[in-house]
Amino acid sequence: MAQKKLGSQTVSFQNPPSILSTASIVGPKEGEGPLKDYFDLIIQDDSWGEDSWEKCESKLQIEAVRMAISSAKIVESQIDYLLAGDLLNQIIASSFSARQLQMPFLGLYGACSTMTESLSIGSMLIDGGYADKIVCATSSHFSTAERQYRFPLEHGNQRPLTSQWTVTGAGASVLSSSGGPPYITHVTTGKVIDPGIKDANNMGAAMAPAASDVIVQHFKDTGFKPTDYDLIITGDLASLGKEIAEDLIAQEGYNVSSVYSDCGIEIFDNEKQDTHAGGSGCGCSAVVFNGYIFKQLKQKKLNKVLLISTGALLSPTSTQQGESIPGIAHAVTISNKLD
Amino acid sequence: MKNINQKDYEKYVNSKAPKPTLLKNCIWAFIVGGLICVFGQFITNFVMDYGLDKKEAATATPITLIFLSALLTGLGLYDKIGKKAGAGSIVPITGFANAIVAPAMEFKREGFVLGVAAKMFIVAGPVLVYGIGSSVIVGIIYLLLKA
Structure with a gap:
């Protein structure tokens, strides 16, 4: 067991x-x-x-x-x-x-x-x-x-x-195994979900269903509510993907809009830096978490964060062969307090 | 969420996605593409003033444009033009030169044989294959009709 x-x-x-x-x-x-x-x-x-x-x-x-x-x-x-x-x-x-x-x-x-x-x-x-x-x-x-x-x-x-x-x-x-806050208290492991998007230039839409699925599953498994968190932040859904994820989560009866953001949106000023929908890549959620979020947790400006890095599991070969893009996302709860 | 209907999802995503700025893109393509052509004409007139005949000038002009495009690619400027101009700088012969020089530069680190030489045509290769292929077919048709 x-x-x-x-x-x-x-x-x-x-x-x-x-x-x-x-x-x-x-x-x-x-x-x-x-x-x-x-x-x-x-x-x-x-x-x-x-x-x-x-x-x-x-x-x-x-x-x-x-x-x-x-x-x-x-x-x-x-x-x-x-x-x-x-x-x-x-x-x-x-x-x-x-x-x-x-x-x-x-x-x-x-x-x-x-x-x-x-x-x-x-x-x-x-x-x-x-x-x-x-x-x-x-x-x-x-x-x-x-x-x-x-x-x-x-x-x-x-x-x-x-x-x-x-x-x-x-x-x-x-x-x-020993040390002070912040702590990782929960992890929710996501499933591969493929909504059938084939456009490798629209990865936000390809990953949004995987992200919203793992977030909703996290709430169901833990009993947490969106308001238990100071910040719920996905990895690199960027502007379009974030909008979609918010919609999909709302359809399941959870309203995250007041605490929800995306690392791909936070890292660039899309207008000024000409980054279109926003940032992506493994480094996106890595530097936003290890740089910005961790420091906010240390300073107690944030006390409980749900970080959900999102991945598009495509390869140049699969794209050229006309395959759609499967998405994956894993959620990690980082908290200053132990319940 | 478990059973996403792929067709419905695609429709939904398309309704949310930002619309490409087609009119703006067309205007920029027209201006930059037009300027490249005007510049080509300028080169033709210039070399003809120096005594080249029409046929020679028709050779000198693309050679000059290709050189300038390769130079601008090497200086890291052509991609900046292309970002604004889109088809305006892809369709003229300068775009073709850029499509060959850019991968040749990019894959230099993989060596001169498997990098530069092999990867040089990854962008422009299809244009060569189908361009040359279709010109041969058209040539044969022309020959048959003439006969």
Whole structure:
């Protein structure tokens, strides 16, 4: 009998892991956005002195992990597991950074849902008694994503209005079996839901049903109400996806509008920065959580947050073969109080 | 939410999605596309003033435009023009040059054989295949009709 299981998709932790510290590093464009004051490091050149975008993305991840570990005042050898993933084929940004970091490594793929996927698994490992200290990390880079999924950078094409801008950035969180608030108290693991959208430039609409499904399931499993939260924030649904998710959640009888936002909307000023529908990428919810939200929790400006990173599980091959885009989302409750 | 009707959902999403700014795009395409053509004409007149005949000028003009487009691509400017102009800078021969130079630059890190040379045509390749293919077919039809 799974003692910590709550309802059909949620886990409630007996010894909720503490988030000891976090780190966020972003690229120059993100560093000009509305959340610029919350990031730990803004790089001035989007290759960060490396000779390929992929190497730069690995470096972002390595440095974010190291910064998070050092601000937790522990050493790298104390880390029991590194849980990381990214968008690149065969998750090379993560495995190549793990090659450098030399920690026991579990590579994850959940597209842009990786931040909450890693926090979910990390929390379960700690509460299960399998680890004391875990680092959860993820990254994305505008230029690595463009060349893998879309067009060469210098190609003179027009981006549709529903398209999103992949965030250049990496975020890392150190979870611990002991320590102060904030804590991860619940996780709700989402199902893959495919509403049949085939347009790879409209990922918000493709992921919104998965996000709203996991949010509604979270309320059903835990008995929480939207008003129990100070903030409910999805990963990268952006402007269109957020509107849809809100509608879908309302159809199930929950009104989240007063506390609901999306990391893809928060990170850029879409009008000024010309990012169309908003930000996307693993790095989007990673830097918004590890930069902005974590600091708000620490300062008690927010006390209970539901973070739902959202992933579009497509590949260039599946898109070219005319497949629709399956979506996934995982929800994590981060709270300053233990009930 | 469990049983999303895909057709209904698509309709619903389309009703919510921001509408593309078609008129604005058309005007920009007209202006920039037109300017590129006027500039081409300027080159033709210029080289003809220097003594090239009409046939030679028809060769010199696209060569110059292709060079300038490749240069602007290399300087990171052509994508900025393309963002505003859309079809206005994609349809002229300068757009074709951009479509070849951009991937050649992008994939240089994968080497000169499997990167630059192999990936150079990932955007423009279909245009070459179907452009050359259809011109051969039209040529054959013309030949048969003439005979």
